[in-house]
Amino acid sequence: SVSAPLPNITLSPIGVIESDFPDKFGVPRQPGLAPSARATLRLLPPYDDPLAVRGLEAFSHLWLTFLFHQSPERWTPLVRPPRLGGNRKVGVFASRSTHRPNRLGLSLVELLAVDLGDGVRLTLAGADLVSGTPVLDIKPYLPWAEAHPEARGGFAPEAPPRLAVRFEAPAEAALAVREDAASLRALIIEVLAQDPRPAYRRGGEARTYGVRLRDVDVRFRVLTDEAGSPRLEVVEI
Ligand code: SAM
Numbered sequence: 001s002v003s004a005p006l007p008n009i010t011l012s013p014i015g016v017i018e019s020d021f022p023d024k025f026g027v028p029r030q031p032g033l034a035p036s037a038r039a040t041l042r043l044l045p046p047y048d049d050p051l052a053v054r055g056l057e058a059f060s061h062l063w064l065t066f067l068f069h070q071s072p073e074r075w076t077p078l079v080r081p082p083r084l085g086g087n088r089k090v091g092v093f094a095s096r097s098t099h100r101p102n103r104l105g106l107s108l109v110e111l112l113a114v115d116l117g118d119g120v121r122l123t124l125a126g127a128d129l130v131s132g133t134p135v136l137d138i139k140p141y142l143p144w145a146e147a148h149p150e151a152r153g154g155f156a157p158e159a160p161p162r163l164a165v166r167f168e169a170p171a172e173a174a175l176a177v178r179e180d181a182a183s184l185r186a187l188i189i190e191v192l193a194q195d196p197r198p199a200y201r202r203g204g205e206a207r208t209y210g211v212r213l214r215d216v217d218v219r220f221r222v223l224t225d226e227a228g229s230p231r232l233e234v235v236e237i
Contacts, residue, residue, distance in 0.1 A: 013134035026211035034190035061141035086199025
């Protein structure tokens with residue numbers, strides 16, 4: 001009956017993410033903002049049965065349900081979304097905040113490949129997930145049922161603005177010798193264009209920041225151009 005106590009729920013991860021993002025800092029704030037970002041979702045036993053993904057390769061996009069395992073379990077009813085400059089509050093359920101009851105995340109990602117060679121591995125593009133994220137479920141995305149381009153987007157009605165990104169000479173030189181130069185360059189631009197700095201830090205300050213992408217530490221600073229718009233400059237890699 002309705003008055004019976006509801007059960008506690010125990011979930012077990014079906015897989016784990018390995019991504020281009022070793023740390024939370026720098027991870028895009030939604031999927032698709034850094035399409036060059038690659039991730040592998042490796043299924044864990046007993047879910048790593050090839051039968052469980054039969055037919056999945058016919059879908060281009062997937063929903064992933066996952067745990068914000070690096071977020072604290074504590075939550076508050078009001079949160080400060082970065083999109084509102086970090087100083088206005090909305091209800092946690094009116095946000096995509098990582099500090100929420102049950103810490104569940106939901107991301108729509110592109111599926112590039114299904115590999116059954118050694119267990120089950122899915123290659124994904126555009127995921128907004130830190131490496132090590134436990135994944136709880138996978139579902140194929142159905143555009144006819146789930147795409148609503150006319151939907152109202154609340155306090156985030158459109159994609160966030162992108163800042164200009166430049167590379168200084170030492171950064172260009174470090175990139176040039178890498179096998180993944182082109183894709184790493186694209187990834188750095190996509191990540192930095194989102195301005196990963198915390199909202200409260202967005203002044204015209206002189207410090208350098210570091211964001212870890214793949215196996216590199218990307219050092220950048222923020223400069224203001226003649227028109228007063230911020231530009232991110234990669235100092236070294
Ligand atoms: N698209 C998902 C959603 O709406 O549920 C995630 C949105 S959340 C605002 C995206 C941010 O979550 C990233 O910028 C990153 O800082 C953080 N994040 C990603 N993986 C995480 C994890 N495993 N634990 C805690 N935070 C994580």
